Amino acid sequence: MTLDRRRFITISAASFSSALLAACNNANPKSAAKLLAFAESKNEGLERSIFRHDRINSVPASAKLAGKDFPKYYVSKTMPVWDPAVRGVWRLEVSGAVRTPLSLTLDDLMRLPHITQTVDHFCVEGWNARAAWTGVRMSDIARIAGLTPDAHYVDFQSFDDGYHESWDMDSVMHPQTLIAYGMDGRLLGPEHGAPARLHSPIKLGYKSTKYLTKIVFMPQKNGGYWTDQGYEWYGGT
Amino acid sequence: MSELVKRTHWIVRLTHWVNVIAVVIMAGSGMRIFNAHPSFARPGETFPLNPWEGRPIPDWLTFGGWLAGARHWHFAMMWILVANGLLYLGFIYLHGEWRDLVPRRGDARDIVEMIKFYLFVRRDHPHQGKHNALQKSAYFAMPILGIILVLSGLAIWKPVTLGFITALFVNYKWARFVHFSAMALLLLVALAHVFMVFAVDPYALRSMVTGWYNRARSPEARNARPFYHLFGPGKSRGPKAEAPKP
Numbered sequence: 001m002t003l004d005r006r007r008f009i010t011i012s013a014a015s016f017s018s019a020l021l022a023a024c025n026n027a028n029p030k031s032a033a034k035l036l037a038f039a040e041s042k043n044e045g046l047e048r049s050i051f052r053h054d055r056i057n058s059v060p061a062s063a064k065l066a067g068k069d070f071p072k073y074y075v076s077k078t079m080p081v082w083d084p085a086v087r088g089v090w091r092l093e094v095s096g097a098v099r100t101p102l103s104l105t106l107d108d109l110m111r112l113p114h115i116t117q118t119v120d121h122f123c124v125e126g127w128n129a130r131a132a133w134t135g136v137r138m139s140d141i142a143r144i145a146g147l148t149p150d151a152h153y154v155d156f157q158s159f160d161d162g163y164h165e166s167w168d169m170d171s172v173m174h175p176q177t178l179i180a181y182g183m184d185g186r187l188l189g190p191e192h193g194a195p196a197r198l199h200s201p202i203k204l205g206y207k208s209t210k211y212l213t214k215i216v217f218m219p220q221k222n223g224g225y226w227t228d229q230g231y232e233w234y235g236g237t
Numbered sequence: 238m239s240e241l242v243k244r245t246h247w248i249v250r251l252t253h254w255v256n257v258i259a260v261v262i263m264a265g266s267g268m269r270i271f272n273a274h275p276s277f278a279r280p281g282e283t284f285p286l287n288p289w290e291g292r293p294i295p296d297w298l299t300f301g302g303w304l305a306g307a308r309h310w311h312f313a314m315m316w317i318l319v320a321n322g323l324l325y326l327g328f329i330y331l332h333g334e335w336r337d338l339v340p341r342r343g344d345a346r347d348i349v350e351m352i353k354f355y356l357f358v359r360r361d362h363p364h365q366g367k368h369n370a371l372q373k374s375a376y377f378a379m380p381i382l383g384i385i386l387v388l389s390g391l392a393i394w395k396p397v398t399l400g401f402i403t404a405l406f407v408n409y410k411w412a413r414f415v416h417f418s419a420m421a422l423l424l425l426v427a428l429a430h431v432f433m434v435f436a437v438d439p440y441a442l443r444s445m446v447t448g449w450y451n452r453a454r455s456p457e458a459r460n461a462r463p464f465y466h467l468f469g470p471g472k473s474r475g476p477k478a479e480a481p482k483p
Contacts, residue, residue, distance in 0.1 A: 039313030050398055057397045069281025120409065122396060124304065125274035128409050129281075202397050230305040232312075237397045 044234045051236065053174050057119045057201035059130050065118070065184055066129035072191035073210075075225065076161040080211045081190045087159075090195050092179070096155075096217035099146035106195050109181060112136045112144070117176060119201040121208075122237050124226075133199050134182030139173045141215065151217040156198050156209035165207045165224030171236060174202050179212065204235040244367075244450035246332065252325035253445055259318040260427065262310055264420055265300025269307035272299060277414045286414070315390065322383055337367045338377045344370050355462050362457045369456070372433070375426050382423040389416035436463035 074080055082090045092109060094102035104112075116134040123129075138154075154172045157164040171177065177200040181188050188194040193210025200208060206226040216222075227233045272293040278284035301307025329335045347370030353359040363369065368376065392403040392412035406412035434441055437456050444450035452458065459466045 036309040036313050039316065040309060043312055047395070047398070050395075052398065055398050055400060057400065064282070066280050071280055120396070122409070123274070124308075126270065126413060127274050127276070127280060128396075129279055226305075230303075230309075232305075232308065237395060 040232055044232070047234055047236050048168060048170065051170055051202075053170075056176055057237075059118050059120060061118075063118070063130050065131055067131075067184060070121075070129050070131055070183075070192065071123070071127075073205075074160050075163050079190055080158075080160045082159065082195060082211075090213075092196060092212055093214045094141060094145045094217075095214065097148045097151035097219060098142075098217050099148060100144070102141070102145050106181065109136060109179065109196060113140055115178070116182070117178070119176060121199070121205055122201065123205040124231065124235070132184050133178055133180040134185075135178035135180030135196070135199070137175060138177040138179060138198075138215075139175065141179060142173065142217075145217075147217060150219040153218045153221050155214075155216040155218055155222040156212060157214040157216065158193075158209050158211040159213050160209075160211040163209060163211070163225045164222070165209050165227065166218070166222035166233075167203070167207065168221075168234070171200070171202055174200060176200050176202060179215075202237055204237060206231060207235045240452040241449050242452055243448050244444045245448045246328070246334075247448065248324065248328045248332075249334070250445055250448060252321050252328070255317065255321045256325070259314055259321060260423070262300060262314045263318055264424055265298065266307040266310040266314070267417075267420055268294040269299035269301045270304060270311060271417060272296075273304045277410060277417075279410060284410075284414075312394075315387075318383075319387060322380070322387075326380060338373060340374065340377060344374065348374065357462070362460045365457055375430055378426055379423065382419050382426070385419045386416060386423065389413075389419060392416070433463070436467075437461050439467070 072079075084090065089105055092102075092104045094104070114134060114136050116132055118130060118132040120128045120130060142151075152169050153166050154169065155164055155166040177198070179196050180199040181194075181196045183189070183192055188197065193212070196212050197210040198208045198212060207224070221233065224233065227235075275293040276284065276290045277287050278290060284290055299307070301310045329338070347363060347365075350359060350363040351369050351371045354362055388402060389406055389412045391399050392406050393409060393416055396403045396409045396412070403409055403412050406415050438461065440451055440454045461467065
Protein backbone atom coordinates (compact mmCIF):
# COMPACT_ATOMS: atom_id res chain seq x y z
CA MET A 1 0.00 0.00 0.00
CA THR A 2 2.77 2.41 0.96
CA LEU A 3 4.71 1.35 -2.11
CA ASP A 4 1.67 1.95 -4.31
CA ARG A 5 1.21 5.38 -2.93
CA ARG A 6 4.86 6.24 -3.36
CA ARG A 7 4.85 4.92 -6.88
CA PHE A 8 1.73 6.89 -7.63
CA ILE A 9 3.39 10.08 -6.44
CA THR A 10 6.51 9.37 -8.48
CA ILE A 11 4.49 8.67 -11.61
CA SER A 12 2.36 11.78 -11.14
CA ALA A 13 5.44 13.93 -10.69
CA ALA A 14 7.12 12.42 -13.74
CA SER A 15 4.11 12.84 -16.04
CA PHE A 16 3.51 16.37 -14.80
CA SER A 17 7.07 17.47 -15.53
CA SER A 18 7.13 15.81 -18.96
CA ALA A 19 3.89 17.63 -19.86
CA LEU A 20 5.57 20.87 -18.82
CA LEU A 21 8.61 20.06 -20.95
CA ALA A 22 6.40 19.32 -23.95
CA ALA A 23 4.65 22.65 -23.47
CA CYS A 24 7.99 24.45 -23.42
CA ASN A 25 8.93 23.28 -26.90
CA ASN A 26 9.01 26.52 -28.85
CA ALA A 27 8.12 25.11 -32.27
CA ASN A 28 4.50 25.52 -33.31
CA PRO A 29 3.27 22.18 -34.66
CA LYS A 30 0.93 22.15 -37.68
CA SER A 31 -2.15 21.13 -35.69
CA ALA A 32 -1.53 24.02 -33.29
CA ALA A 33 -1.14 26.44 -36.21
CA LYS A 34 -4.65 25.52 -37.38
CA LEU A 35 -6.10 26.09 -33.93
CA LEU A 36 -4.27 29.40 -33.61
CA ALA A 37 -5.59 30.56 -37.01
CA PHE A 38 -9.11 29.62 -35.89
CA ALA A 39 -8.68 31.62 -32.66
CA GLU A 40 -7.33 34.59 -34.65
CA SER A 41 -10.36 34.64 -36.96
CA LYS A 42 -12.75 34.40 -33.97
CA ASN A 43 -10.85 37.16 -32.20
CA GLU A 44 -11.05 39.36 -35.31
CA GLY A 45 -14.82 38.86 -35.43
CA LEU A 46 -15.12 39.85 -31.78
CA GLU A 47 -12.78 42.83 -32.14
CA ARG A 48 -14.72 44.13 -35.13
CA SER A 49 -18.03 43.70 -33.30
CA ILE A 50 -16.93 45.76 -30.26
CA PHE A 51 -15.26 48.47 -32.38
CA ARG A 52 -16.92 51.91 -31.96
CA HIS A 53 -16.22 55.25 -33.63
CA ASP A 54 -16.99 57.07 -30.39
CA ARG A 55 -14.29 55.20 -28.46
CA ILE A 56 -11.38 57.53 -28.95
CA ASN A 57 -7.86 57.71 -27.58
CA SER A 58 -7.13 60.74 -25.45
CA VAL A 59 -3.90 61.83 -23.89
CA PRO A 60 -3.81 64.33 -20.98
CA ALA A 61 -2.97 67.88 -22.05
CA SER A 62 0.01 67.79 -19.63
CA ALA A 63 1.46 64.64 -21.25
CA LYS A 64 5.06 64.74 -22.36
CA LEU A 65 5.50 64.11 -26.10
CA ALA A 66 8.14 61.62 -27.22
CA GLY A 67 9.64 64.24 -29.57
CA LYS A 68 13.10 63.24 -30.81
CA ASP A 69 12.81 59.95 -28.89
CA PHE A 70 9.86 58.81 -31.03
CA PRO A 71 11.23 55.58 -32.55
CA LYS A 72 12.14 55.74 -36.23
CA TYR A 73 11.53 52.73 -38.39
CA TYR A 74 11.39 51.59 -42.03
CA VAL A 75 12.01 48.30 -43.84
CA SER A 76 14.31 49.59 -46.62
CA LYS A 77 18.07 49.27 -46.12
CA THR A 78 18.41 53.04 -45.96
CA MET A 79 15.90 55.68 -44.90
CA PRO A 80 13.42 56.14 -47.76
CA VAL A 81 13.51 59.73 -49.00
CA TRP A 82 11.32 60.90 -51.89
CA ASP A 83 13.65 62.50 -54.42
CA PRO A 84 11.59 64.59 -56.92
CA ALA A 85 14.58 64.72 -59.32
CA VAL A 86 14.37 60.94 -59.68
CA ARG A 87 10.72 60.12 -59.05
CA GLY A 88 8.99 63.38 -60.07
CA VAL A 89 6.51 65.23 -57.88
CA TRP A 90 5.19 63.12 -54.97
CA ARG A 91 1.50 62.35 -55.36
CA LEU A 92 -0.93 60.43 -53.22
CA GLU A 93 -3.13 58.31 -55.50
CA VAL A 94 -6.60 57.39 -54.22
CA SER A 95 -8.12 54.70 -56.40
CA GLY A 96 -10.00 51.42 -56.57
CA ALA A 97 -13.62 51.23 -55.49
CA VAL A 98 -14.20 54.99 -55.75
CA ARG A 99 -16.30 57.15 -58.05
CA THR A 100 -13.62 59.89 -58.35
CA PRO A 101 -10.01 58.67 -58.23
CA LEU A 102 -7.74 61.34 -56.74
CA SER A 103 -4.14 62.26 -57.36
CA LEU A 104 -3.07 64.69 -54.66
CA THR A 105 0.18 66.63 -54.39
CA LEU A 106 1.29 67.55 -50.87
CA ASP A 107 -0.14 71.05 -51.45
CA ASP A 108 -3.49 69.53 -52.51
CA LEU A 109 -3.49 67.35 -49.40
CA MET A 110 -2.69 70.32 -47.12
CA ARG A 111 -5.55 72.33 -48.62
CA LEU A 112 -8.08 69.69 -47.43
CA PRO A 113 -9.79 70.11 -44.03
CA HIS A 114 -7.26 69.02 -41.40
CA ILE A 115 -7.04 68.40 -37.69
CA THR A 116 -4.24 68.11 -35.14
CA GLN A 117 -4.55 65.42 -32.47
CA THR A 118 -2.24 64.40 -29.64
CA VAL A 119 -2.60 60.65 -29.31
CA ASP A 120 -0.82 57.46 -28.35
CA HIS A 121 1.09 55.37 -30.83
CA PHE A 122 0.80 51.73 -29.74
CA CYS A 123 3.59 49.50 -30.99
CA VAL A 124 3.13 45.74 -31.21
CA GLU A 125 6.36 45.44 -29.19
CA GLY A 126 4.59 46.88 -26.16
CA TRP A 127 5.70 50.51 -25.94
CA ASN A 128 3.54 53.54 -26.55
CA ALA A 129 4.68 57.02 -27.53
CA ARG A 130 2.85 60.34 -27.71
CA ALA A 131 2.97 62.80 -30.58
CA ALA A 132 0.79 65.56 -32.04
CA TRP A 133 -0.21 64.56 -35.56
CA THR A 134 -1.60 66.95 -38.18
CA GLY A 135 -3.41 65.61 -41.19
CA VAL A 136 -6.59 64.84 -43.08
CA ARG A 137 -9.14 62.39 -41.75
CA MET A 138 -9.40 59.26 -43.90
CA SER A 139 -13.18 59.60 -43.66
CA ASP A 140 -12.88 62.99 -45.44
CA ILE A 141 -10.71 61.52 -48.18
CA ALA A 142 -13.25 58.68 -48.62
CA ARG A 143 -16.08 61.22 -48.81
CA ILE A 144 -14.26 63.32 -51.42
CA ALA A 145 -13.38 60.29 -53.55
CA GLY A 146 -16.91 58.86 -53.20
CA LEU A 147 -16.99 55.16 -52.35
CA THR A 148 -18.71 52.56 -54.49
CA PRO A 149 -20.72 49.83 -52.67
CA ASP A 150 -17.94 47.23 -53.01
CA ALA A 151 -15.44 49.30 -50.96
CA HIS A 152 -14.98 47.11 -47.87
CA TYR A 153 -11.21 47.25 -47.33
CA VAL A 154 -8.40 49.71 -47.98
CA ASP A 155 -4.80 48.95 -48.90
CA PHE A 156 -2.25 51.58 -47.87
CA GLN A 157 0.87 51.33 -50.05
CA SER A 158 4.26 53.03 -49.75
CA PHE A 159 7.57 53.65 -51.48
CA ASP A 160 9.33 51.88 -48.56
CA ASP A 161 10.41 48.72 -50.39
CA GLY A 162 6.86 47.49 -51.05
CA TYR A 163 5.63 48.01 -47.48
CA HIS A 164 1.83 48.05 -47.32
CA GLU A 165 -0.96 47.10 -44.93
CA SER A 166 -4.67 46.67 -45.62
CA TRP A 167 -7.43 47.77 -43.24
CA ASP A 168 -11.12 47.11 -42.64
CA MET A 169 -13.39 50.00 -43.68
CA ASP A 170 -14.78 50.56 -40.16
CA SER A 171 -11.29 51.33 -38.81
CA VAL A 172 -10.48 53.51 -41.84
CA MET A 173 -13.56 55.67 -41.12
CA HIS A 174 -12.70 56.16 -37.41
CA PRO A 175 -12.41 59.92 -36.68
CA GLN A 176 -8.82 59.48 -35.39
CA THR A 177 -7.54 57.76 -38.53
CA LEU A 178 -5.45 60.38 -40.35
CA ILE A 179 -3.31 60.82 -43.40
CA ALA A 180 -0.72 62.79 -41.43
CA TYR A 181 1.77 65.23 -42.97
CA GLY A 182 2.68 67.06 -39.76
CA MET A 183 4.15 65.91 -36.45
CA ASP A 184 4.64 67.96 -33.28
CA GLY A 185 3.92 71.20 -35.16
CA ARG A 186 6.39 70.62 -38.01
CA LEU A 187 6.18 68.95 -41.39
CA LEU A 188 6.69 65.20 -41.12
CA GLY A 189 10.38 64.28 -41.37
CA PRO A 190 11.68 61.46 -43.57
CA GLU A 191 12.43 59.33 -40.47
CA HIS A 192 8.71 59.32 -39.64
CA GLY A 193 7.28 58.67 -43.12
CA ALA A 194 7.47 61.95 -45.11
CA PRO A 195 5.81 63.29 -47.14
CA ALA A 196 2.68 61.67 -45.62
CA ARG A 197 1.81 58.59 -43.61
CA LEU A 198 -1.19 56.84 -42.20
CA HIS A 199 -1.57 57.28 -38.44
CA SER A 200 -4.21 56.18 -35.97
CA PRO A 201 -4.25 55.22 -32.29
CA ILE A 202 -6.84 52.54 -33.09
CA LYS A 203 -4.36 50.21 -34.81
CA LEU A 204 -0.96 48.88 -33.80
CA GLY A 205 1.94 50.81 -35.32
CA TYR A 206 2.76 48.21 -37.98
CA LYS A 207 -0.69 48.75 -39.56
CA SER A 208 0.04 52.47 -40.09
CA THR A 209 1.91 52.59 -43.40
CA LYS A 210 4.54 55.33 -43.63
CA TYR A 211 5.94 56.89 -46.88
CA LEU A 212 2.45 56.64 -48.42
CA THR A 213 1.94 56.62 -52.18
CA LYS A 214 -1.37 54.83 -52.82
CA ILE A 215 -4.67 54.39 -51.05
CA VAL A 216 -6.65 51.65 -52.79
CA PHE A 217 -10.25 50.89 -51.81
CA MET A 218 -11.00 47.20 -52.37
CA PRO A 219 -13.74 44.58 -52.04
CA GLN A 220 -11.43 42.23 -50.07
CA LYS A 221 -8.43 42.19 -47.73
CA ASN A 222 -4.96 42.51 -49.20
CA GLY A 223 -2.74 41.29 -46.36
CA GLY A 224 0.28 43.42 -45.52
CA TYR A 225 4.01 43.47 -44.95
CA TRP A 226 3.95 42.18 -41.35
CA THR A 227 0.60 40.45 -41.71
CA ASP A 228 2.03 38.17 -44.42
CA GLN A 229 4.87 37.25 -42.06
CA GLY A 230 2.52 36.05 -39.34
CA TYR A 231 1.34 39.09 -37.36
CA GLU A 232 -2.43 39.49 -36.88
CA TRP A 233 -4.08 41.15 -39.85
CA TYR A 234 -6.57 43.11 -37.71
CA GLY A 235 -4.02 44.55 -35.25
CA GLY A 236 -6.62 46.78 -33.59
CA THR A 237 -6.35 48.55 -30.26
CA MET B 238 -4.52 3.60 9.32
CA SER B 239 -6.43 4.70 6.24
CA GLU B 240 -9.10 7.33 6.49
CA LEU B 241 -10.03 7.83 2.83
CA VAL B 242 -12.39 10.65 1.97
CA LYS B 243 -13.52 12.02 -1.38
CA ARG B 244 -12.08 15.49 -1.03
CA THR B 245 -11.81 17.08 -4.47
CA HIS B 246 -14.77 17.36 -6.85
CA TRP B 247 -14.06 16.39 -10.47
CA ILE B 248 -14.79 19.94 -11.67
CA VAL B 249 -12.12 21.29 -9.33
CA ARG B 250 -9.66 18.59 -10.48
CA LEU B 251 -10.39 19.24 -14.16
CA THR B 252 -10.16 23.03 -13.88
CA HIS B 253 -6.97 22.72 -11.79
CA TRP B 254 -5.07 20.80 -14.47
CA VAL B 255 -6.48 22.81 -17.39
CA ASN B 256 -5.38 25.88 -15.45
CA VAL B 257 -1.83 24.51 -15.09
CA ILE B 258 -1.55 24.22 -18.88
CA ALA B 259 -3.25 27.57 -19.55
CA VAL B 260 -1.16 29.49 -17.00
CA VAL B 261 2.12 27.94 -18.20
CA ILE B 262 1.35 28.87 -21.83
CA MET B 263 -0.01 32.32 -20.93
CA ALA B 264 3.02 33.14 -18.76
CA GLY B 265 5.52 31.73 -21.28
CA SER B 266 4.00 33.51 -24.27
CA GLY B 267 3.48 36.67 -22.19
CA MET B 268 7.17 36.77 -21.29
CA ARG B 269 8.04 36.24 -24.98
CA ILE B 270 5.83 39.25 -25.86
CA PHE B 271 7.44 41.23 -23.03
CA ASN B 272 10.90 40.47 -24.45
CA ALA B 273 10.07 42.41 -27.65
CA HIS B 274 10.43 45.51 -25.46
CA PRO B 275 11.52 44.50 -21.95
CA SER B 276 10.91 47.93 -20.39
CA PHE B 277 7.94 49.79 -19.00
CA ALA B 278 9.20 53.30 -19.76
CA ARG B 279 7.92 55.09 -22.82
CA PRO B 280 10.64 56.04 -25.32
CA GLY B 281 12.72 58.84 -23.81
CA GLU B 282 11.37 58.30 -20.29
CA THR B 283 12.51 56.28 -17.28
CA PHE B 284 10.69 53.79 -15.07
CA PRO B 285 12.36 53.65 -11.64
CA LEU B 286 9.96 50.99 -10.25
CA ASN B 287 11.55 48.27 -12.37
CA PRO B 288 15.16 47.61 -11.33
CA TRP B 289 15.63 45.27 -14.34
CA GLU B 290 14.42 47.81 -16.92
CA GLY B 291 15.63 46.76 -20.40
CA ARG B 292 16.68 43.26 -19.28
CA PRO B 293 14.82 40.49 -21.15
CA ILE B 294 13.49 37.27 -19.60
CA PRO B 295 15.77 34.26 -20.35
CA ASP B 296 14.65 32.62 -23.61
CA TRP B 297 14.18 29.17 -22.04
CA LEU B 298 11.39 30.56 -19.85
CA THR B 299 9.47 31.89 -22.86
CA PHE B 300 7.06 30.21 -25.22
CA GLY B 301 5.88 30.89 -28.77
CA GLY B 302 9.25 31.33 -30.51
CA TRP B 303 8.88 34.95 -31.63
CA LEU B 304 6.67 37.96 -30.99
CA ALA B 305 3.93 37.11 -33.52
CA GLY B 306 3.84 33.42 -32.53
CA ALA B 307 3.65 34.27 -28.84
CA ARG B 308 0.83 36.75 -29.50
CA HIS B 309 -1.17 34.06 -31.33
CA TRP B 310 -0.72 31.64 -28.41
CA HIS B 311 -1.53 34.35 -25.87
CA PHE B 312 -4.73 35.50 -27.61
CA ALA B 313 -5.92 31.90 -28.17
CA MET B 314 -5.10 30.50 -24.74
CA MET B 315 -6.68 33.49 -22.97
CA TRP B 316 -10.12 32.12 -23.85
CA ILE B 317 -9.29 28.73 -22.30
CA LEU B 318 -7.98 30.49 -19.20
CA VAL B 319 -11.08 32.68 -18.86
CA ALA B 320 -13.62 29.90 -19.62
CA ASN B 321 -11.82 27.56 -17.22
CA GLY B 322 -11.61 30.25 -14.55
CA LEU B 323 -15.32 31.05 -14.86
CA LEU B 324 -16.20 27.34 -14.61
CA TYR B 325 -14.09 27.02 -11.45
CA LEU B 326 -15.38 30.19 -9.80
CA GLY B 327 -18.98 29.39 -10.77
CA PHE B 328 -18.62 25.90 -9.34
CA ILE B 329 -17.06 26.88 -6.01
CA TYR B 330 -19.72 29.57 -5.65
CA LEU B 331 -22.67 27.24 -6.33
CA HIS B 332 -21.13 24.30 -4.44
CA GLY B 333 -20.20 26.37 -1.39
CA GLU B 334 -16.47 25.61 -1.56
CA TRP B 335 -15.68 29.33 -1.66
CA ARG B 336 -16.13 29.16 2.12
CA ASP B 337 -12.88 27.16 2.36
CA LEU B 338 -11.00 30.00 0.68
CA VAL B 339 -12.36 33.41 1.71
CA PRO B 340 -10.39 35.12 4.46
CA ARG B 341 -12.06 35.40 7.83
CA ARG B 342 -11.30 36.84 11.25
CA GLY B 343 -8.49 34.89 12.89
CA ASP B 344 -6.70 34.03 9.64
CA ALA B 345 -3.88 36.48 10.37
CA ARG B 346 -3.28 34.83 13.75
CA ASP B 347 -3.46 31.36 12.16
CA ILE B 348 -0.90 32.43 9.54
CA VAL B 349 1.47 33.53 12.30
CA GLU B 350 0.93 30.19 14.07
CA MET B 351 1.68 28.25 10.83
CA ILE B 352 4.90 30.22 10.31
CA LYS B 353 5.91 29.61 13.93
CA PHE B 354 5.28 25.90 13.39
CA TYR B 355 7.38 25.80 10.21
CA LEU B 356 10.18 27.66 12.02
CA PHE B 357 10.13 25.10 14.89
CA VAL B 358 9.02 27.84 17.30
CA ARG B 359 5.81 25.93 17.85
CA ARG B 360 5.91 22.16 18.35
CA ASP B 361 2.49 21.02 17.14
CA HIS B 362 0.81 21.61 13.79
CA PRO B 363 -1.98 24.16 14.29
CA HIS B 364 -5.46 22.72 13.96
CA GLN B 365 -6.89 23.41 10.50
CA GLY B 366 -9.92 22.84 8.32
CA LYS B 367 -9.52 21.71 4.70
CA HIS B 368 -6.49 23.98 4.26
CA ASN B 369 -4.06 25.59 6.65
CA ALA B 370 -4.15 29.37 6.90
CA LEU B 371 -1.12 29.92 4.64
CA GLN B 372 -2.53 27.59 1.99
CA LYS B 373 -5.92 29.22 2.20
CA SER B 374 -4.50 32.70 1.60
CA ALA B 375 -2.49 31.40 -1.37
CA TYR B 376 -5.54 29.74 -2.96
CA PHE B 377 -7.57 32.89 -2.34
CA ALA B 378 -4.86 35.10 -3.86
CA MET B 379 -4.66 33.05 -7.07
CA PRO B 380 -8.14 33.82 -8.46
CA ILE B 381 -7.79 37.46 -7.32
CA LEU B 382 -4.52 37.73 -9.26
CA GLY B 383 -6.27 35.96 -12.14
CA ILE B 384 -9.02 38.60 -12.22
CA ILE B 385 -6.40 41.40 -12.10
CA LEU B 386 -4.52 39.68 -14.93
CA VAL B 387 -7.63 39.38 -17.13
CA LEU B 388 -8.67 43.00 -16.52
CA SER B 389 -5.18 44.46 -17.08
CA GLY B 390 -4.83 42.15 -20.09
CA LEU B 391 -8.01 43.57 -21.64
CA ALA B 392 -6.65 47.04 -20.81
CA ILE B 393 -3.50 46.53 -22.88
CA TRP B 394 -5.13 44.44 -25.62
CA LYS B 395 -7.79 47.10 -26.41
CA PRO B 396 -6.53 50.39 -24.91
CA VAL B 397 -8.84 52.43 -27.16
CA THR B 398 -11.97 50.34 -27.75
CA LEU B 399 -11.94 49.24 -24.08
CA GLY B 400 -10.28 52.46 -22.89
CA PHE B 401 -12.56 52.57 -19.82
CA ILE B 402 -10.84 49.38 -18.57
CA THR B 403 -7.41 50.87 -19.32
CA ALA B 404 -8.44 53.91 -17.25
CA LEU B 405 -8.92 51.60 -14.21
CA PHE B 406 -5.12 51.21 -14.27
CA VAL B 407 -4.46 54.94 -14.98
CA ASN B 408 -3.14 54.37 -18.51
CA TYR B 409 -1.62 51.85 -20.92
CA LYS B 410 1.88 52.00 -19.43
CA TRP B 411 0.66 51.27 -15.89
CA ALA B 412 -1.77 48.59 -17.08
CA ARG B 413 1.16 46.85 -18.73
CA PHE B 414 3.16 47.07 -15.49
CA VAL B 415 0.23 45.74 -13.43
CA HIS B 416 -0.27 42.90 -15.94
CA PHE B 417 3.41 41.91 -15.69
CA SER B 418 3.61 42.27 -11.90
CA ALA B 419 0.44 40.23 -11.32
CA MET B 420 1.90 37.51 -13.56
CA ALA B 421 5.16 37.48 -11.59
CA LEU B 422 3.25 37.29 -8.28
CA LEU B 423 1.00 34.50 -9.57
CA LEU B 424 4.04 32.50 -10.68
CA LEU B 425 5.67 33.00 -7.26
CA VAL B 426 2.55 31.79 -5.45
CA ALA B 427 2.22 28.86 -7.88
CA LEU B 428 5.88 27.88 -7.39
CA ALA B 429 5.49 28.04 -3.61
CA HIS B 430 2.35 25.92 -3.97
CA VAL B 431 4.12 23.23 -6.03
CA PHE B 432 7.08 23.24 -3.63
CA MET B 433 4.82 22.80 -0.59
CA VAL B 434 2.82 20.02 -2.24
CA PHE B 435 5.97 17.95 -2.72
CA ALA B 436 7.65 19.01 0.50
CA VAL B 437 4.73 18.88 2.93
CA ASP B 438 1.66 17.14 1.50
CA PRO B 439 2.48 14.91 -1.51
CA TYR B 440 -0.69 12.96 -0.63
CA ALA B 441 -2.66 15.96 -1.92
CA LEU B 442 -1.50 15.07 -5.46
CA ARG B 443 -3.63 11.93 -5.26
CA SER B 444 -6.72 13.92 -4.32
CA MET B 445 -6.08 16.43 -7.14
CA VAL B 446 -5.99 13.48 -9.59
CA THR B 447 -8.49 10.92 -8.24
CA GLY B 448 -10.32 13.02 -5.66
CA TRP B 449 -9.47 10.66 -2.79
CA TYR B 450 -7.50 11.90 0.21
CA ASN B 451 -6.20 9.95 3.17
CA ARG B 452 -6.87 12.06 6.25
CA ALA B 453 -4.63 9.85 8.35
CA ARG B 454 -1.74 11.22 6.31
CA SER B 455 -2.72 14.88 6.35
CA PRO B 456 0.08 17.29 7.35
CA GLU B 457 -1.76 17.90 10.59
CA ALA B 458 -1.89 14.16 11.38
CA ARG B 459 1.80 13.77 10.48
CA ASN B 460 2.85 17.01 12.16
CA ALA B 461 4.60 17.71 8.85
CA ARG B 462 6.98 20.53 8.15
CA PRO B 463 8.68 20.82 4.72
CA PHE B 464 10.58 17.51 4.14
CA TYR B 465 9.83 16.55 7.75
CA HIS B 466 7.76 13.51 8.71
CA LEU B 467 7.08 13.17 4.98
CA PHE B 468 6.35 9.44 5.21
CA GLY B 469 4.38 7.55 7.78
CA PRO B 470 1.92 8.84 10.33
CA GLY B 471 3.06 11.29 12.94
CA LYS B 472 3.39 10.44 16.62
CA SER B 473 0.22 10.65 18.62
CA ARG B 474 0.09 14.02 20.31
CA GLY B 475 -2.67 13.38 22.80
CA PRO B 476 -6.33 14.09 22.31
CA LYS B 477 -7.33 16.37 19.49
CA ALA B 478 -10.54 17.20 17.71
CA GLU B 479 -11.20 14.37 15.24
CA ALA B 480 -12.47 15.33 11.83
CA PRO B 481 -15.93 13.84 11.21
CA LYS B 482 -16.00 10.60 9.27
CA PRO B 483 -17.70 10.74 5.86
